[in-house]
Amino acid sequence: MEAENNMSKLLANILKAKGLTEEHITALEESGVHSKDDFSMIGDYQTLMDVTGIDQEVSQKVMSWALGATTYAPAAPNPNTNNGNGSGSSAPIIVESADVVKCVHCGAKQPKDYETGDLCISCGLQAEPVLSCHWCYSSGPGKFCRECGSEFLGASDYEIGLFLKKEGESKNAIVKLVKEMTAQEKEAIWAKIRKSR
Numbered sequence: 650m651e652a653e654n655n656m657s658k659l660l661a662n663i664l665k666a667k668g669l670t671e672e673h674i675t676a677l678e679e680s681g682v683h684s685k686d687d688f689s690m691i692g693d694y695q696t697l698m699d700v701t702g703i704d705q706e707v708s709q710k711v712m713s714w715a716l717g718a719t720t721y722a723p724a725a726p727n728p729n730t731n732n733g734n735g736s737g738s739s740a741p742i743i744v745e746s747a748d749v750v751k752c753v754h755c756g757a758k759q760p761k762d763y764e765t766g767d768l769c770i771s772c773g774l775q776a777e778p779v780l781s782c783h784w785c786y787s788s789g790p791g792k793f794c795r796e797c798g799s800e801f802l803g804a805s806d807y808e809i810g811l812f813l814k815k816e817g818e819s820k821n822a823i824v825k826l827v828k829e830m831t832a833q834e835k836e837a838i839w840a841k842i843r844k845s846r
């Protein structure tokens with residue numbers, strides 16, 4: 650196969666990912682486009698549409714990729730803006746972005762880019778409570794343990810978590826059990842905890 654007459658598999662795959670079909674790609678090849686550089690010859694998305702018959706949105710996507718410019722991209726806020734306060738820890742903590750975090754001290758809503766462990770924008774204290782993990786005994790802010798990934802129990806349920814672990818419950822089961830427990834069931838466990846002391 651002559652490489653000259655066909656675009657590379659990589660380029661074809663990229664174009665497919667942008668929404669082009671085999672037919673579009675063939676049309677491009679026939680009109681002499683074989684590399685990313687050839688798109689700068691085409692110059693604009695309108696011309697690309699004329700050449701391939703793709704729709705405007707796909708054409709804009711392809712051209713903004715090929716030209717590496719932001720010309721056609723809508724002005725989107727850059728989510729990768731790094732504010733440079735990285736803690737150096739890259740623990741894969743998943744924070745549900747839908748949840749608005751409110752400061753436990755002053756109740757102020759934290760900004761969208763809030764990350765577990767950040768200080769409150771309003772009062773400067775750690776916005777989320779620091780809790781201890783009933784499973785691995787490390788402690789930290791947020792909903793989940795950074796060490797073992799377990800969800801934290803509230804401070805009042807911590808001892809119940811310890812007790813259930815001693816009873817042989819699994820890491821995942823404990824939080825679920827505690828959440829489903831009634832006040833009486835918790836009280837019954839407290840009675841056992843007190844007895845065992």
Ligand SMILES: [Zn+2]
Nearest residue numbers: 752755769772
């Ligand atoms: Zn606060």
Ligand SMILES: [Zn+2]
Nearest residue numbers: 782785794797
């Ligand atoms: Zn833990």
